[in-house]
Amino acid sequence: MSSILTNELQGEDYDWEKELKAFDETKAGTKGLVDSGINILPKMFIQPFDEMVQKSSINDANLRVPVIDLAGLDNDTDRERIVQEVLHASQKWGFFHVLNHGIPMDVLDGIIEGIKMFHEQDIETKKEFYGRRKKQVEYNSNYDMRMKAAIWRDTLTVNCSYTDHLDPKLLPPICRNAILDHTNQVLKLGNTILELLSLALGLKPDCLKEMESDKGWTCVYHYYPPCPQPELALGTEKHSDSSFITVLAQNQIGGLQVLHENQWVDVHPIPDALIINIGDILQMISNDKLKSVLHRVRANRDGPRISAALFFTGLATSPKNYAPIKELISEQNPPMYREFTIGEFIANYFSRPLNEDRYHHFMIKDSEPSK
Numbered sequence: 001m002s003s004i005l006t007n008e009l010q011g012e013d014y015d016w017e018k019e020l021k022a023f024d025e026t027k028a029g030t031k032g033l034v035d036s037g038i039n040i041l042p043k044m045f046i047q048p049f050d051e052m053v054q055k056s057s058i059n060d061a062n063l064r065v066p067v068i069d070l071a072g073l074d075n076d077t078d079r080e081r082i083v084q085e086v087l088h089a090s091q092k093w094g095f096f097h098v099l100n101h102g103i104p105m106d107v108l109d110g111i112i113e114g115i116k117m118f119h120e121q122d123i124e125t126k127k128e129f130y131g132r133r134k135k136q137v138e139y140n141s142n143y144d145m146r147m148k149a150a151i152w153r154d155t156l157t158v159n160c161s162y163t164d165h166l167d168p169k170l171l172p173p174i175c176r177n178a179i180l181d182h183t184n185q186v187l188k189l190g191n192t193i194l195e196l197l198s199l200a201l202g203l204k205p206d207c208l209k210e211m212e213s214d215k216g217w218t219c220v221y222h223y224y225p226p227c228p229q230p231e232l233a234l235g236t237e238k239h240s241d242s243s244f245i246t247v248l249a250q251n252q253i254g255g256l257q258v259l260h261e262n263q264w265v266d267v268h269p270i271p272d273a274l275i276i277n278i279g280d281i282l283q284m285i286s287n288d289k290l291k292s293v294l295h296r297v298r299a300n301r302d303g304p305r306i307s308a309a310l311f312f313t314g315l316a317t318s319p320k321n322y323a324p325i326k327e328l329i330s331e332q333n334p335p336m337y338r339e340f341t342i343g344e345f346i347a348n349y350f351s352r353p354l355n356e357d358r359y360h361h362f363m364i365k366d367s368e369p370s371k
Ligand code: OGA
Pocket: 220, 222, 236, 241, 248, 250, 256, 295, 296, 297, 307, 308, 309
């Protein structure tokens, strides 16, 4: 596939916005397209050539996202080892798998099955939830309509970034209990991870919690149907997360990739493991000690791929000011970011398409650019 061909496919007379709008109005998502029996990819999903997943960029098989076993967290020796592993992974990769995380397998299987049932249920029931950044619980395809190409994915979002309160009655009945169990468990695990990250930064264990990093969250429940021409499309475009940390559960289909030393590395699913990644807010308050890394999801011929990502966002309504943590700055290591509130950060995050830089807006101009 050459860039010339891509441009031809998206020729001048082609009305991208019109096609996207018509697709949006079906409220049936990419799942609806698959059900209608399409076997070629509609044009609006064709990515610009530079964004396509290049076959030639074969990963170095030795490059693997670190796996951290949390068993033994309660004894001092293991804990110290775990903290060092968390530090290393968060500095070098921004991503790590965790094993023995304490979340029962039936809760994880339950959420994967619950998401599948939500997206595969009767279309009329599912349509009721269709919306875009209006309701606390909503489903859509392409949550942002300003992108370069449509993405091959449907998502149910539960937004508790503006209020910690969630009325369970707002949740789709078909996956209500699965969501309640999943969020309860992940919020608990997140607290443990925030403690480990505080220690990894050389701070007291409840430092990040005191900064209200555990207050306010958003969870996205993704469904990536099998794609007829996966090499032309993307499931999730490259981005970094607008969170302190993100906790990701996924089924075994695969497709997540992280940008590591300028190479896209496949994150192979590990049964029973969860993935943790560092988001932009933690990168900023750690003054770039921990890295919020770009990642994306390939479209797949197999599927559906299912994932649940819970973002610890902080509360967007909090008046609290955030800035690089005092203990982490010095004359040699001056603050790289100015003060911001979570509300300000989130507003900036959504003010532009997803794959554009998030934290540049808050950088102090004469500091070193972040890698
Ligand atoms: C996200 C994300 C990855 C996945 O929702 O921010 O990166 O595996 N999801 O679905």
